[in-house]
Amino acid sequence: MVLSRTFVVFPLALLSLLNLGTLRSSELEEKPPAEPLGLKPVPWPKDNPYSASKAELGRLLYFDKRLSADGTVSCATCHKRECGFSDCKEIAVGINGHKGTRHSPTIINAAYYTHFFWDGRVDSLEEQCKGPIANTKEMAALKDAHEAHRECVNKVKSIAGYQPLFKKAFGVDQPTMEEIAQAIATFERTILSGNSPYDRYKAGDSSALTAEEIRGMAIYKKTGCVNCHGGFNFADDRFHNIGVGMDQKDPDPGRSAITGNPKDFGAFKTPTLRDTANASPYMHDGSLKTLEAVVEFYDKGGVPNKNLHPLIRPLHLSKEEKEALVSFLKALSGEGWQHVQEPGSFPQ
Known part of the structure; x- marks a missing residue:
């Protein structure tokens, strides 16, 4: 009787484990791709989860x-x-x-x-x-x-x-x-960028950044770039007036057109700097063609106007400092989006 009971119970337990394994396998298939090094978990909406x-x-x-x-x-x-x-x-x-x-x-x-x-x-x-x-x-x-x-x-x-x-x-x-x-x-939400040389350096790989890139990172922090382009995504998700387009006849009102607040005039959302080297031209009007031009713009203190962000001021960087800063910005180029391909065909 004992042997009989053991014989009956064991297959049932095994079947249960197999079912559990199948369930977990199915659940794993519905998990989103892992985020590259340096990124936080993607905040998937409760009303639109990943599949x-x-x-x-x-x-x-x-x-x-x-x-x-x-x-x-x-x-x-x-x-x-x-x-x-x-x-x-x-x-x-x-x-x-x-x-x-x-x-x-x-x-x-x-x-x-x-x-x-x-x-x-x-x-x-x-x-x-x-x-x-x-x-x-x-x-x-x-x-x-x-x-x-x-x-x-x-x-x-x-x-x-x-x-x-x-x-x-x-x-x-x-x-x-x-x-x-x-x-x-x-x-x-699956188009991500992480595992850049910067991320690997922060994770402990001292050889991931060159000496110039490390110097550029120090300049990035010293000049205050990090105040708006901070955090793991190098963006504060806020709105700032840095003077872009403010010298035009009819400047783009930016955020103020949405809020109705005059203090938001000329303010635009801070973009991420991850893979910024691959996404030229720059600024909301595409007026700056290169990262070098962007650094020059900030070095001059933007374009003066009544709403200019208080942290935007002349930086007086040397030629070598500007080059190091650009090198650091390029070191923010990572992985996680290059695999995306246009479909070879579409539903008919």
């Missing part, structure tokens, strides 16, 4: 030009991998050659932002994804945002090949704008 099927669907939608009104512009048009997920242009260009008003910021490490667009007008990556689809200077032909979104949704619904992908990712085969935005946002 591999959702990320892959988002990749397809991100590169699919059919989401635009005339089928010529996709998210990737203004956020190209080869341009550091910016677009290598001063100012973004949308459908029918319509020129926008600002430079396309990189989406690398956008997963960590709490405000989006240069003026911070939305507070989630999902809402950011909806913006260009409804903007007539980017992807829309209709001025009414709701109508533009409806047109995009109807296009996606008309593509039979997308239906099983939405079914797998969301449990629906007739998506709304919410599911489209959530899928794209999920994909964009």
Whole structure:
């Protein structure tokens, strides 16, 4: 009897363990990719958690030009991998050659932002994804945002090949704008940059940075760059007036157009400096072509105006100090986004 009971119990216990192992294997498949060295865990939204099927669907939608009104512009048009997920242009260009008003910021490490667009007008990556689809200077032909979104949704619904992908990712085969935005946002949260020479140096590899880069890091801290471009993402997710464009006839109001606060006039969101060497030109208007030009701009103290940030002042750096600072900025280029490729084909 004892042997019999042992024989019966053992297979049941083994079966339980096997089931548990299968469950854990399934759970592992739904875990997002590991963040590169130097980054914190991506804050995945509770209402839009990661799934591999959702990320892959988002990749397809991100590169699919059919989401635009005339089928010529996709998210990737203004956020190209080869341009550091910016677009290598001063100012973004949308459908029918319509020129926008600002430079396309990189989406690398956008997963960590709490405000989006240069003026911070939305507070989630999902809402950011909806913006260009409804903007007539980017992807829309209709001025009414709701109508533009409806047109995009109807296009996606008309593509039979997308239906099983939405079914797998969301449990629906007739998506709304919410599911489209959530899928794209999920994909964009996987576009990360870490494990740079700087990260490896901070982790204990003393050979990861050159002597010049180490000197540049000291200058970066001494001059106060770290006050706005601090933390693991080298961005404070806040808004500052550093004088860019303030010498123009009609300066871009920046954040003040959203808040209505005159003190926010000319203030723009601090971008990450990770992989900044791959995302030129720079500033919200794309007016500075190189990192050397950016350093020169700060060295001169920006452009004086009534809202200029108090920390923006002439730095009086030497030629060698400027070169070291640029070298350090280049050492912030890392890994975690280079694997992204445009799909070879799209759902039909």
